[in-house]
Amino acid sequence: MTESRRRPGRPRDKSIDERALATTRELLVRRGFDATTIQAVAEHSGVHASAIYRRWPTRIELIEEATFPGLNPLSVRPTGDLRRDLRRFVRAYLAAFGAPAARAAAAGLLAHHQTSGRPRTPETDLRVSARPQFRDILRAAPPGSVDPAVDPDDAFDMLLGAVLARTLLLPVTTRQRPLERTVDMLLRMLRPLDRPT
Amino acid sequence: MTESRRRPGRPRDKSIDERALATTRELLVRRGFDATTIQAVAEHSGVHASAIYRRWPTRIELIEEATFPGLNPLSVRPTGDLRRDLRRFVRAYLAAFGAPAARAAAAGLLAHHQTSGRPRTPETDLRVSARPQFRDILRAAPPGSVDPAVDPDDAFDMLLGAVLARTLLLPVTTRQRPLERTVDMLLRMLRPLDRPT
Amino acid sequence: MTESRRRPGRPRDKSIDERALATTRELLVRRGFDATTIQAVAEHSGVHASAIYRRWPTRIELIEEATFPGLNPLSVRPTGDLRRDLRRFVRAYLAAFGAPAARAAAAGLLAHHQTSGRPRTPETDLRVSARPQFRDILRAAPPGSVDPAVDPDDAFDMLLGAVLARTLLLPVTTRQRPLERTVDMLLRMLRPLDRPT
Amino acid sequence: MTESRRRPGRPRDKSIDERALATTRELLVRRGFDATTIQAVAEHSGVHASAIYRRWPTRIELIEEATFPGLNPLSVRPTGDLRRDLRRFVRAYLAAFGAPAARAAAAGLLAHHQTSGRPRTPETDLRVSARPQFRDILRAAPPGSVDPAVDPDDAFDMLLGAVLARTLLLPVTTRQRPLERTVDMLLRMLRPLDRPT
DNA sequence: TGTTAACCGAGACGGTACGTCGGGTCTTCCG
DNA sequence: CGGAAGACCCGACGTACCGTCTCGGTTAACA
Numbered sequence A, B, C, D: 001m002t003e004s005r006r007r008p009g010r011p012r013d014k015s016i017d018e019r020a021l022a023t024t025r026e027l028l029v030r031r032g033f034d035a036t037t038i039q040a041v042a043e044h045s046g047v048h049a050s051a052i053y054r055r056w057p058t059r060i061e062l063i064e065e066a067t068f069p070g071l072n073p074l075s076v077r078p079t080g081d082l083r084r085d086l087r088r089f090v091r092a093y094l095a096a097f098g099a100p101a102a103r104a105a106a107a108g109l110l111a112h113h114q115t116s117g118r119p120r121t122p123e124t125d126l127r128v129s130a131r132p133q134f135r136d137i138l139r140a141a142p143p144g145s146v147d148p149a150v151d152p153d154d155a156f157d158m159l160l161g162a163v164l165a166r167t168l169l170l171p172v173t174t175r176q177r178p179l180e181r182t183v184d185m186l187l188r189m190l191r192p193l194d195r196p197t
Numbered sequence E: 001t002g003t004t005a006a007c008c009g010a011g012a013c014g015g016t017a018c019g020t021c022g023g024g025t026c027t028t029c030c031g
Numbered sequence F: 001c002g003g004a005a006g007a008c009c010c011g012a013c014g015t016a017c018c019g020t021c022t023c024g025g026t027t028a029a030c031a
Helices: A014-031 A038-045 A049-055 A059-067 A082-098 A100-116 A122-126 A131-140 A152-169 A179-190 B014-031 B038-045 B049-055 B059-067 B082-098 B100-116 B122-126 B131-140 B152-169 B179-190 C014-031 C038-045 C049-055 C059-067 C082-098 C100-116 C122-126 C131-140 C152-169 C179-190 D014-031 D038-045 D049-055 D059-067 D082-098 D100-116 D122-126 D131-140 D152-169 D179-190
Strands: none
Touching: A014 A038, A014 A049, A014 A059, A014 A100, A038 A049, A038 A059, A059 A100, A082 A100, A082 A131, A082 A152, A082 A179, A100 A152, A100 B100, A100 B152, A131 A152, A152 A179, A152 B100, A152 B152, A152 B179, A179 B152, A179 B179, B014 B038, B014 B049, B014 B059, B014 B100, B038 B049, B038 B059, B059 B100, B082 B100, B082 B131, B082 B152, B082 B179, B100 B152, B131 B152, B152 B179, C014 C038, C014 C049, C014 C059, C014 C100, C038 C049, C038 C059, C059 C100, C082 C100, C082 C131, C082 C152, C082 C179, C100 C152, C100 D100, C100 D152, C131 C152, C152 C179, C152 D100, C152 D152, C152 D179, C179 D152, C179 D179, D014 D038, D014 D049, D014 D059, D014 D100, D038 D049, D038 D059, D059 D100, D082 D100, D082 D131, D082 D152, D082 D179, D100 D152, D131 D152, D152 D179
């Protein structure tokens, strides 16, 4: 209810938000993070710079909203089929990071947050945290398929790293390693060490 | 021999290089990538800005040399003891990325190179490529300890990602996950699938 | 009426124009043309350099406006009394060139325009052209006091030269030759060659 | 004898002086005073900048020597024919100021000396003073042709101004007013006021 | 039917960094 | 010692963004 309180005065033009965000993404992909300045967005979008500053206090926040808008877009309900769950999870995870604009922005955002000093947990920078979902998947897996000695966080770190590596290191145009190979690596990591007859 | 030919003209003052690079690293750690400007380095180091521009045409190149100077500092001769080799490898790898200045610079450099358009292989951005050494280690491992079905590059990508994640995501001051855990994960990935006799 | 249309956007702070111009004149007199840099004006006036660049694209234009602001400040209505008209004319002319700041700037401006290549008539450099007024004065003189054989432009050139010489050659502090002597020289030049009884 | 004392060490290469001066004049004419920098002279002449600094401590002195080398090139022995003497005098005077390089340099040199603060007499800046010669000419004129009431310095100032005006105000390429007109103006100034018998 | 508050565009404001260029001085090696 | 080369310190140049601000004019909801 508190949300729907109409503010007095002239309402904002929603189309301005959209045009600004779309142009931001376009510039990120075509010109890169450094060149995605507020003035450049203003020029290319036709939205005046002050209308942009009215919505996003700094260019960082504009870029953040343009690339990682929602807080947690991942919601995969585990089925119990470990390989299938992991595949869907990795796919969803990559979808967030894999969008060209997101890939172009990720490193810049990380660089900025490196020093911003505000309270940070590892993944909040990119507004994507999926640790709980990952744990749920492992918990739903059939007994014997996941070694209880493996710390889920350790495995998640490896996965997060692999996704980041794909995102940050490869130019936007490069052909990506097939997703299935990453899932394989995960399964290998998780399975129990050996199975005494 | 060809190298030692004295160049004509007044020789450069080596201490200027050192002071500039040291100050650059210091600023990266204390103020972060964005604040490590050429003028800031000039002020804090006492080196005049033009002397800096004479050596590094742009601040990016200054930061690169300050943080990832040599091309390939990793050289680990495999002993055949897989766990030990991997441990030394990961440690050496982390040493390159783990230095506070390097951690502070890495994301910024990646962001910049994202669009610089010049020919890039995945790791050249940070001037660290260790794929061949990694393959050597796997090759030297005793038979039966590494599953031949595992593509060494897949495993290396996971490792690189894990290192990157530690580097980029955590603030400089954060306590790191113990290195041994990462080595464990790697060993799990590599070992052959057990077959019931 | 068309003039007074309010321009959109935040109006310029008029006091900035005044402070910058005043400081420019002051520096010209006290430090000279070469030392009257935009940064020096910024420092001494408290006006930020970017506010100066917003108004005058280059320091030459700033100095021009500070020293020879209007296009044609001379307007002397001839009375027919030749000596009196000339005296007032020369006085007005000297007033434009005689201001200390103008004297300090004139040579520098001329030096700059020597090569600027843009379309130039002799006096436009210093934005002072008084040829028409001079001709009016001669035309209004009583018959017989001005030799019709004298080309007014020739006489004007001599006058302009004399004024320039006073302006450019003498240090700002030097005592000037009395104005009346210059008027005398002009009258001598203009009068008819001889008067047959 | 004192002059010919051979200094120890390698003698200076005279051709360097000439090349530097010639290039300086060329640049003055083609690019103007501001663009005639020491580095530009070095590049265009092939003479290294340090060789130039060894000879002329500042660029101003280089330009001075390149444009107004000798101290007093005017020496016109009066013949008593006033018009002829004046014509030769004006011609000689214009020859010094009229050379393209000199015309291009004059304003700049004046601007510089405006503030240099060292003891200055009016014409020393441009190293040309011809007041004494001018007085000699008037003195040698036949009685009755020069009004004794005219202060020779007043007349000389008018002449100097006229020459300066031609030099400074007109672009290097402009067609000049014929010299004879200037001589006429001078004669008009000088002749006695006619008295009805 | 006005108020009224927030919108919109335009653009000025104080700042900071950029990378270039010129000024003169100094240091090195070579002839 | 002269010459060539080039490093050194210093400071001005003009551009580009940053994020804030002040305007006049517009647009809806509310009184």
